[in-house]
Amino acid sequence: MSLHDDLLDQARELKTTDARRPRQVNLRRAVSAAYYALFHLLVAEATRLYVRDNWELAAKLGRTFNHGEMSEATRGFANSQVPAALQPVGIPGFPSVDLKLVAEAFVSLQQHRHAADYDLAREFTRAEVNGFIEQVESAFIAWDRIKTSDEARLFLGCFQLWKTWNKAR
Amino acid sequence: MALDEFWRDIRRAGRQTGPSTISGPSGDRQMYLDLWLTPAVVGSFREDDFSFLPAEERAELTAAVTHFRQVAGRVAAGRPATPGEVEQGKAALLGIVRLLDFDRYQDAESFRLGKKVEHRLRDREWPPLLDHLRFESGSDHAGFPALWVWAYLSAAASDSDEQVKRSAGLLRPILREAAREVAPERFPYVSFRSVSDPVVEGASR
Numbered sequence: 001m002s003l004h005d006d007l008l009d010q011a012r013e014l015k016t017t018d019a020r021r022p023r024q025v026n027l028r029r030a031v032s033a034a035y036y037a038l039f040h041l042l043v044a045e046a047t048r049l050y051v052r053d054n055w056e057l058a059a060k061l062g063r064t065f066n067h068g069e070m071s072e073a074t075r076g077f078a079n080s081q082v083p084a085a086l087q088p089v090g091i092p093g094f095p096s097v098d099l100k101l102v103a104e105a106f107v108s109l110q111q112h113r114h115a116a117d118y119d120l121a122r123e124f125t126r127a128e129v130n131g132f133i134e135q136v137e138s139a140f141i142a143w144d145r146i147k148t149s150d151e152a153r154l155f156l157g158c159f160q161l162w163k164t165w166n167k168a169r
Numbered sequence: 170m171a172l173d174e175f176w177r178d179i180r181r182a183g184r185q186t187g188p189s190t191i192s193g194p195s196g197d198r199q200m201y202l203d204l205w206l207t208p209a210v211v212g213s214f215r216e217d218d219f220s221f222l223p224a225e226e227r228a229e230l231t232a233a234v235t236h237f238r239q240v241a242g243r244v245a246a247g248r249p250a251t252p253g254e255v256e257q258g259k260a261a262l263l264g265i266v267r268l269l270d271f272d273r274y275q276d277a278e279s280f281r282l283g284k285k286v287e288h289r290l291r292d293r294e295w296p297p298l299l300d301h302l303r304f305e306s307g308s309d310h311a312g313f314p315a316l317w318v319w320a321y322l323s324a325a326a327s328d329s330d331e332q333v334k335r336s337a338g339l340l341r342p343i344l345r346e347a348a349r350e351v352a353p354e355r356f357p358y359v360s361f362r363s364v365s366d367p368v369v370e371g372a373s374r
Contacts, residue, residue: 108358127362131359133334
Protein backbone atom coordinates (compact mmCIF):
# COMPACT_ATOMS: atom_id res chain seq x y z
CA MET A 1 0.00 0.00 0.00
CA SER A 2 1.11 3.57 -0.53
CA LEU A 3 2.06 6.00 2.20
CA HIS A 4 -1.11 8.03 1.65
CA ASP A 5 -3.31 4.94 1.95
CA ASP A 6 -1.44 3.89 5.11
CA LEU A 7 -1.87 7.35 6.63
CA LEU A 8 -5.61 7.27 6.02
CA ASP A 9 -5.75 3.84 7.63
CA GLN A 10 -3.77 5.17 10.56
CA ALA A 11 -6.27 8.02 10.96
CA ARG A 12 -9.11 5.51 11.09
CA GLU A 13 -7.29 3.38 13.68
CA LEU A 14 -6.32 6.30 15.92
CA LYS A 15 -9.87 7.54 15.93
CA THR A 16 -11.09 4.27 17.44
CA THR A 17 -8.05 3.42 19.59
CA ASP A 18 -9.82 4.37 22.81
CA ALA A 19 -12.93 2.25 23.11
CA ARG A 20 -14.94 4.57 25.31
CA ARG A 21 -13.57 8.02 26.07
CA PRO A 22 -11.27 9.00 23.22
CA ARG A 23 -8.12 10.75 24.33
CA GLN A 24 -7.28 14.07 22.76
CA VAL A 25 -3.82 12.86 21.80
CA ASN A 26 -5.27 10.12 19.60
CA LEU A 27 -7.98 12.27 18.08
CA ARG A 28 -5.47 15.01 17.30
CA ARG A 29 -3.02 12.58 15.71
CA ALA A 30 -5.90 11.15 13.67
CA VAL A 31 -6.66 14.62 12.26
CA SER A 32 -3.00 15.10 11.45
CA ALA A 33 -2.76 11.68 9.78
CA ALA A 34 -5.87 12.41 7.69
CA TYR A 35 -4.39 15.69 6.46
CA TYR A 36 -1.06 14.11 5.62
CA ALA A 37 -2.84 11.30 3.78
CA LEU A 38 -4.32 13.86 1.38
CA PHE A 39 -1.07 15.85 1.25
CA HIS A 40 0.97 12.81 0.27
CA LEU A 41 -1.63 11.62 -2.23
CA LEU A 42 -1.44 14.95 -4.06
CA VAL A 43 2.36 15.16 -3.80
CA ALA A 44 2.68 11.63 -5.20
CA GLU A 45 0.38 12.52 -8.09
CA ALA A 46 2.23 15.78 -8.77
CA THR A 47 5.57 13.96 -8.74
CA ARG A 48 4.25 11.43 -11.25
CA LEU A 49 3.83 14.26 -13.75
CA TYR A 50 7.62 14.23 -14.07
CA VAL A 51 9.04 10.95 -12.74
CA ARG A 52 7.52 7.48 -12.87
CA ASP A 53 10.29 4.91 -12.83
CA ASN A 54 12.94 6.30 -10.45
CA TRP A 55 11.71 6.09 -6.85
CA GLU A 56 14.72 7.89 -5.38
CA LEU A 57 14.39 10.79 -7.82
CA ALA A 58 10.65 10.93 -7.21
CA ALA A 59 11.23 11.10 -3.45
CA LYS A 60 13.66 14.01 -3.85
CA LEU A 61 11.25 15.82 -6.15
CA GLY A 62 8.46 15.24 -3.65
CA ARG A 63 10.48 17.14 -1.04
CA THR A 64 10.31 20.30 -3.15
CA PHE A 65 6.57 20.67 -2.60
CA ASN A 66 5.61 22.75 0.41
CA HIS A 67 2.41 23.15 2.37
CA GLY A 68 2.25 26.92 1.90
CA GLU A 69 2.40 26.92 -1.89
CA MET A 70 -0.01 24.01 -2.12
CA SER A 71 -2.34 25.84 0.22
CA GLU A 72 -2.30 28.95 -1.94
CA ALA A 73 -3.13 27.01 -5.10
CA THR A 74 -5.79 24.80 -3.53
CA ARG A 75 -7.43 27.79 -1.88
CA GLY A 76 -7.71 29.41 -5.28
CA PHE A 77 -9.39 26.35 -6.76
CA ALA A 78 -11.62 25.94 -3.70
CA ASN A 79 -12.77 29.53 -4.30
CA SER A 80 -13.41 28.66 -7.99
CA GLN A 81 -10.59 30.99 -8.94
CA VAL A 82 -8.90 29.99 -12.19
CA PRO A 83 -5.25 31.18 -12.51
CA ALA A 84 -5.17 34.40 -14.54
CA ALA A 85 -2.90 32.97 -17.24
CA LEU A 86 -5.37 30.16 -17.91
CA GLN A 87 -8.29 32.47 -18.59
CA PRO A 88 -10.48 32.33 -20.62
CA VAL A 89 -10.71 28.69 -19.74
CA GLY A 90 -10.79 26.13 -22.52
CA ILE A 91 -12.03 23.29 -20.28
CA PRO A 92 -15.83 23.28 -19.85
CA GLY A 93 -16.91 23.42 -16.20
CA PHE A 94 -13.37 24.02 -14.91
CA PRO A 95 -12.89 23.61 -12.01
CA SER A 96 -15.22 20.62 -11.81
CA VAL A 97 -17.25 19.68 -8.73
CA ASP A 98 -14.80 16.84 -8.02
CA LEU A 99 -11.76 19.09 -8.28
CA LYS A 100 -13.34 21.67 -6.02
CA LEU A 101 -14.13 18.94 -3.51
CA VAL A 102 -10.47 17.87 -3.45
CA ALA A 103 -9.26 21.47 -3.13
CA GLU A 104 -11.75 22.26 -0.35
CA ALA A 105 -10.76 19.12 1.52
CA PHE A 106 -7.09 20.09 1.38
CA VAL A 107 -7.67 23.64 2.65
CA SER A 108 -10.05 22.43 5.36
CA LEU A 109 -7.85 19.62 6.62
CA GLN A 110 -4.80 21.87 6.66
CA GLN A 111 -6.66 24.24 8.98
CA HIS A 112 -7.96 21.42 11.18
CA ARG A 113 -4.48 19.86 11.30
CA HIS A 114 -3.06 23.19 12.42
CA ALA A 115 -5.60 23.34 15.21
CA ALA A 116 -4.98 19.71 16.16
CA ASP A 117 -1.24 20.25 16.45
CA TYR A 118 -1.14 23.74 18.01
CA ASP A 119 -4.47 24.90 19.43
CA LEU A 120 -4.57 23.35 22.87
CA ALA A 121 -7.73 25.26 23.79
CA ARG A 122 -9.57 23.33 21.14
CA GLU A 123 -11.26 20.04 22.02
CA PHE A 124 -11.90 17.41 19.36
CA THR A 125 -14.64 14.82 19.47
CA ARG A 126 -14.75 11.44 17.79
CA ALA A 127 -17.70 12.51 15.65
CA GLU A 128 -15.75 15.52 14.49
CA VAL A 129 -12.72 13.45 13.52
CA ASN A 130 -15.05 11.01 11.75
CA GLY A 131 -16.27 13.92 9.67
CA PHE A 132 -12.72 14.96 8.76
CA ILE A 133 -11.79 11.41 7.76
CA GLU A 134 -14.94 11.19 5.63
CA GLN A 135 -13.94 14.43 3.91
CA VAL A 136 -10.52 12.99 3.02
CA GLU A 137 -12.05 9.67 1.90
CA SER A 138 -14.43 11.59 -0.38
CA ALA A 139 -11.49 13.58 -1.73
CA PHE A 140 -9.61 10.35 -2.51
CA ILE A 141 -12.64 9.03 -4.42
CA ALA A 142 -13.20 12.32 -6.25
CA TRP A 143 -9.52 12.49 -7.21
CA ASP A 144 -9.67 8.96 -8.61
CA ARG A 145 -12.46 10.10 -10.95
CA ILE A 146 -10.54 13.03 -12.41
CA LYS A 147 -6.85 12.15 -12.02
CA THR A 148 -6.24 11.52 -15.71
CA SER A 149 -7.91 14.74 -16.84
CA ASP A 150 -6.31 17.95 -18.06
CA GLU A 151 -7.79 19.90 -15.16
CA ALA A 152 -6.19 17.50 -12.68
CA ARG A 153 -2.77 17.98 -14.27
CA LEU A 154 -3.20 21.74 -14.33
CA PHE A 155 -4.20 21.62 -10.65
CA LEU A 156 -1.08 19.65 -9.77
CA GLY A 157 1.07 22.01 -11.81
CA CYS A 158 -0.30 24.91 -9.80
CA PHE A 159 1.34 23.53 -6.63
CA GLN A 160 4.59 24.95 -7.91
CA LEU A 161 3.49 27.38 -10.61
CA TRP A 162 0.49 29.11 -9.03
CA LYS A 163 2.28 32.47 -8.63
CA THR A 164 3.52 32.40 -12.21
CA TRP A 165 0.25 31.21 -13.72
CA ASN A 166 -1.83 33.60 -11.64
CA LYS A 167 -0.16 36.75 -12.93
CA ALA A 168 -2.48 38.81 -15.14
CA ARG A 169 -1.12 39.29 -18.64
CA MET B 170 -19.30 49.13 14.89
CA ALA B 171 -22.35 49.50 17.14
CA LEU B 172 -23.30 45.81 16.88
CA ASP B 173 -19.84 44.78 18.12
CA GLU B 174 -20.03 47.30 20.95
CA PHE B 175 -23.49 46.14 22.05
CA TRP B 176 -22.31 42.51 21.92
CA ARG B 177 -19.27 43.24 24.07
CA ASP B 178 -21.27 45.33 26.56
CA ILE B 179 -23.82 42.58 27.11
CA ARG B 180 -21.13 39.90 27.48
CA ARG B 181 -19.28 42.05 29.98
CA ALA B 182 -22.44 42.82 31.92
CA GLY B 183 -23.32 39.15 32.06
CA ARG B 184 -20.02 38.43 33.80
CA GLN B 185 -20.47 41.26 36.30
CA THR B 186 -23.72 40.05 37.83
CA GLY B 187 -21.76 37.94 40.29
CA PRO B 188 -19.73 39.21 43.27
CA SER B 189 -16.48 41.05 42.74
CA THR B 190 -13.38 40.67 44.93
CA ILE B 191 -12.26 43.97 46.44
CA SER B 192 -8.83 44.08 48.04
CA GLY B 193 -8.32 46.37 51.02
CA PRO B 194 -6.12 46.83 54.10
CA SER B 195 -8.02 44.17 55.99
CA GLY B 196 -7.92 41.64 53.18
CA ASP B 197 -10.20 40.64 50.31
CA ARG B 198 -13.95 41.14 50.43
CA GLN B 199 -16.67 39.92 48.14
CA MET B 200 -19.09 42.65 47.14
CA TYR B 201 -21.93 42.98 44.67
CA LEU B 202 -21.14 46.17 42.81
CA ASP B 203 -24.09 46.09 40.37
CA LEU B 204 -22.05 48.05 37.84
CA TRP B 205 -23.96 46.23 35.14
CA LEU B 206 -27.37 47.51 36.28
CA THR B 207 -27.37 50.74 34.28
CA PRO B 208 -29.07 51.79 31.02
CA ALA B 209 -25.59 52.47 29.60
CA VAL B 210 -25.13 48.70 29.19
CA VAL B 211 -27.62 48.80 26.31
CA GLY B 212 -26.66 52.31 25.22
CA SER B 213 -25.10 51.13 21.94
CA PHE B 214 -28.16 49.15 20.84
CA ARG B 215 -29.58 50.22 17.47
CA GLU B 216 -32.43 48.18 16.06
CA ASP B 217 -31.20 48.91 12.52
CA ASP B 218 -27.96 47.04 13.29
CA PHE B 219 -30.05 43.86 13.48
CA SER B 220 -31.73 44.18 10.09
CA PHE B 221 -30.39 40.70 9.24
CA LEU B 222 -32.83 39.23 11.79
CA PRO B 223 -36.39 38.40 10.78
CA ALA B 224 -38.88 41.04 11.95
CA GLU B 225 -40.19 38.88 14.79
CA GLU B 226 -36.75 38.17 16.27
CA ARG B 227 -35.72 41.80 15.90
CA ALA B 228 -38.87 42.91 17.72
CA GLU B 229 -38.23 40.42 20.52
CA LEU B 230 -34.67 41.68 20.99
CA THR B 231 -35.79 45.31 20.93
CA ALA B 232 -38.44 44.56 23.55
CA ALA B 233 -35.88 42.82 25.78
CA VAL B 234 -33.52 45.78 25.52
CA THR B 235 -36.32 48.24 26.26
CA HIS B 236 -37.36 46.22 29.30
CA PHE B 237 -33.80 46.15 30.67
CA ARG B 238 -33.44 49.89 30.07
CA GLN B 239 -36.63 50.53 32.06
CA VAL B 240 -35.58 48.29 34.97
CA ALA B 241 -32.07 49.74 35.12
CA GLY B 242 -33.44 53.26 34.81
CA ARG B 243 -35.41 52.85 38.04
CA VAL B 244 -32.27 52.40 40.12
CA ALA B 245 -31.65 55.79 41.71
CA ALA B 246 -28.21 57.30 41.37
CA GLY B 247 -26.18 57.52 44.53
CA ARG B 248 -27.51 54.40 46.22
CA PRO B 249 -27.02 50.66 45.77
CA ALA B 250 -29.73 48.74 43.93
CA THR B 251 -32.20 46.96 46.16
CA PRO B 252 -32.25 43.14 46.10
CA GLY B 253 -35.56 43.32 44.26
CA GLU B 254 -34.11 45.65 41.60
CA VAL B 255 -31.08 43.36 41.21
CA GLU B 256 -33.31 40.34 40.66
CA GLN B 257 -35.45 42.18 38.12
CA GLY B 258 -32.34 43.47 36.40
CA LYS B 259 -30.81 39.99 36.19
CA ALA B 260 -33.97 38.59 34.70
CA ALA B 261 -34.11 41.40 32.14
CA LEU B 262 -30.43 41.01 31.23
CA LEU B 263 -30.89 37.26 30.94
CA GLY B 264 -33.64 37.91 28.41
CA ILE B 265 -31.13 39.69 26.17
CA VAL B 266 -28.41 37.10 26.77
CA ARG B 267 -30.79 34.31 25.80
CA LEU B 268 -31.53 35.98 22.48
CA LEU B 269 -27.87 36.66 21.66
CA ASP B 270 -27.10 33.03 22.57
CA PHE B 271 -23.39 33.37 23.27
CA ASP B 272 -23.02 29.58 23.39
CA ARG B 273 -23.87 29.32 19.70
CA TYR B 274 -22.38 32.54 18.35
CA GLN B 275 -18.90 33.32 19.58
CA ASP B 276 -18.77 36.92 18.37
CA ALA B 277 -20.97 39.63 16.86
CA GLU B 278 -19.97 38.84 13.27
CA SER B 279 -20.66 35.13 13.67
CA PHE B 280 -24.04 36.05 15.19
CA ARG B 281 -24.83 38.11 12.09
CA LEU B 282 -23.55 35.52 9.61
CA GLY B 283 -24.81 32.53 11.57
CA LYS B 284 -28.34 33.88 11.72
CA LYS B 285 -28.26 34.46 7.95
CA VAL B 286 -27.01 30.90 7.31
CA GLU B 287 -29.72 29.44 9.54
CA HIS B 288 -32.46 31.45 7.89
CA ARG B 289 -31.24 30.40 4.47
CA LEU B 290 -31.44 26.75 5.55
CA ARG B 291 -34.92 27.22 7.02
CA ASP B 292 -36.13 28.94 3.87
CA ARG B 293 -35.18 25.89 1.81
CA GLU B 294 -35.81 23.16 4.38
CA TRP B 295 -33.97 22.58 7.61
CA PRO B 296 -32.00 19.33 7.16
CA PRO B 297 -33.59 16.72 9.45
CA LEU B 298 -30.13 15.28 10.27
CA LEU B 299 -29.15 18.57 11.84
CA ASP B 300 -29.98 19.50 15.43
CA HIS B 301 -28.37 22.96 15.57
CA LEU B 302 -25.39 24.99 14.41
CA ARG B 303 -22.68 26.99 16.19
CA PHE B 304 -20.51 29.66 14.63
CA GLU B 305 -17.30 31.57 15.06
CA SER B 306 -15.63 34.08 12.77
CA GLY B 307 -12.02 35.15 12.55
CA SER B 308 -8.85 34.51 10.57
CA ASP B 309 -7.54 31.05 9.83
CA HIS B 310 -3.94 29.91 10.39
CA ALA B 311 -2.90 31.45 7.06
CA GLY B 312 -4.48 34.81 7.91
CA PHE B 313 -7.51 34.52 5.59
CA PRO B 314 -11.02 35.46 6.75
CA ALA B 315 -12.89 32.38 7.91
CA LEU B 316 -16.23 31.24 9.27
CA TRP B 317 -16.20 28.14 11.48
CA VAL B 318 -19.44 26.17 11.46
CA TRP B 319 -20.05 23.37 13.98
CA ALA B 320 -22.93 21.24 12.81
CA TYR B 321 -24.48 19.30 15.70
CA LEU B 322 -26.03 16.15 14.33
CA SER B 323 -29.19 14.74 15.84
CA ALA B 324 -28.82 11.60 17.95
CA ALA B 325 -30.24 9.45 15.15
CA ALA B 326 -27.86 10.98 12.61
CA SER B 327 -24.83 10.22 14.78
CA ASP B 328 -25.55 6.91 16.51
CA SER B 329 -22.55 5.16 14.88
CA ASP B 330 -19.28 6.14 13.22
CA GLU B 331 -20.63 5.14 9.82
CA GLN B 332 -23.81 7.13 10.36
CA VAL B 333 -21.75 10.21 11.27
CA LYS B 334 -19.78 9.80 8.04
CA ARG B 335 -22.95 9.47 5.97
CA SER B 336 -24.52 12.50 7.67
CA ALA B 337 -21.36 14.55 7.20
CA GLY B 338 -21.16 13.62 3.52
CA LEU B 339 -24.76 14.71 2.96
CA LEU B 340 -24.67 17.90 5.00
CA ARG B 341 -21.26 19.30 4.18
CA PRO B 342 -22.08 20.60 0.66
CA ILE B 343 -25.37 22.08 1.90
CA LEU B 344 -23.71 23.95 4.76
CA ARG B 345 -20.75 25.09 2.67
CA GLU B 346 -23.07 26.43 -0.02
CA ALA B 347 -25.16 28.35 2.51
CA ALA B 348 -22.05 29.78 4.19
CA ARG B 349 -20.53 30.76 0.83
CA GLU B 350 -23.73 32.53 -0.22
CA VAL B 351 -23.88 34.49 3.03
CA ALA B 352 -20.16 35.28 3.35
CA PRO B 353 -18.33 34.66 0.06
CA GLU B 354 -15.21 36.39 1.38
CA ARG B 355 -14.83 33.86 4.22
CA PHE B 356 -13.65 30.28 3.85
CA PRO B 357 -16.18 28.02 5.59
CA TYR B 358 -14.65 25.40 7.89
CA VAL B 359 -17.37 22.89 8.67
CA SER B 360 -17.04 20.36 11.50
CA PHE B 361 -19.55 17.83 12.72
CA ARG B 362 -20.40 16.93 16.28
CA SER B 363 -23.15 14.92 17.89
CA VAL B 364 -25.73 16.26 20.33
CA SER B 365 -24.74 13.19 22.35
CA ASP B 366 -21.15 14.45 22.73
CA PRO B 367 -20.40 15.60 26.27
CA VAL B 368 -20.28 19.37 26.62
CA VAL B 369 -16.72 20.61 26.98
CA GLU B 370 -16.60 23.56 29.34
CA GLY B 371 -14.51 26.49 28.26
CA ALA B 372 -13.69 25.09 24.83
CA SER B 373 -15.57 27.05 22.25
CA ARG B 374 -14.28 25.03 19.34
